[in-house]
Amino acid sequence: MRRYLIAGNWKMNTTRQDGVALAKSLVEGAAAATKKVDVLVCPPFPYLIPVLDAVKDSGIAVGAQNAYFEAPGAFTGEVALDMLVDLGCKSVILGHSERRHVLGETDAIINKKVIATRKKGLQAILCVGELLEERKAEKTEAVLDEQMAGGLKDVTAEMMADVVIAYEPVWAIGTGLTASPEQAESAHAHLRKWLETRYTPDVAKATRILYGGSVKANNAETLLSQANVDGALVGGASLKAADFLPIIEAGVKLSK
Numbered sequence: 001m002r003r004y005l006i007a008g009n010w011k012m013n014t015t016r017q018d019g020v021a022l023a024k025s026l027v028e029g030a031a032a033a034t035k036k037v038d039v040l041v042c043p044p045f046p047y048l049i050p051v052l053d054a055v056k057d058s059g060i061a062v063g064a065q066n067a068y069f070e071a072p073g074a075f076t077g078e079v080a081l082d083m084l085v086d087l088g089c090k091s092v093i094l095g096h097s098e099r100r101h102v103l104g105e106t107d108a109i110i111n112k113k114v115i116a117t118r119k120k121g122l123q124a125i126l127c128v129g130e131l132l133e134e135r136k137a138e139k140t141e142a143v144l145d146e147q148m149a150g151g152l153k154d155v156t157a158e159m160m161a162d163v164v165i166a167y168e169p170v171w172a173i174g175t176g177l178t179a180s181p182e183q184a185e186s187a188h189a190h191l192r193k194w195l196e197t198r199y200t201p202d203v204a205k206a207t208r209i210l211y212g213g214s215v216k217a218n219n220a221e222t223l224l225s226q227a228n229v230d231g232a233l234v235g236g237a238s239l240k241a242a243d244f245l246p247i248i249e250a251g252v253k254l255s256k
């Protein structure tokens, strides 16, 4: 049975003070929920340390929104995975659509990051998803196949033990447009099939596939109740405890 993972991607938001206050509210409101579901917050790099302090021993995990694949060295402006391990981060979001489409990350770069992340023992959350024009042209599955093949090149079945896939249709991110539960389920089922073909039925069964794109308190339960939706990667609605806690609760409610 796959355990739900409810992850908050704060993107380039919050101040230190607001981020710490948010983390403390989550500890108050969701520490108990971590018995049933995995809860993860991914603040901007400068706030990792205060947020890690704020959630210490609560069961809530902290992750980064990106990392560089090289060992520490002369890479101005980058953050090494060793540094994230050193801090106590558990997870890294990789290949988010904003990094692909705004910062120009390619599947090849993302692939190096996935491999380096797993080699350091951290959880890799690999994001995939199609643009609106790709969906309209009925290319969704082809785009997902390409991003999965590129992002997971040379990633072994053993490494897959802590790889999470996040399906984030780009047209649903920050737009208020959510994939319908049927659209989400169809993409997730396709991704699971892909995993089965590329790896094994066991890998496909064990790998969590999160949905991301305008997840809110009022749609979380329907999305999470789809057979192949194993959690949520939440942007805007992860920035306020009052918005994020009900999404966590939806996961708890649906957990056996």
Ligand SMILES: O=C(CO)COP(=O)(O)O
Binding pocket: 009, 096, 168, 172, 173, 174, 175, 176, 212, 213, 214, 215, 233, 234, 235, 236, 237
């Ligand atoms: O990109 C996302 C999470 O990584 C989704 O963002 P929103 O929830 O703001 O649409």
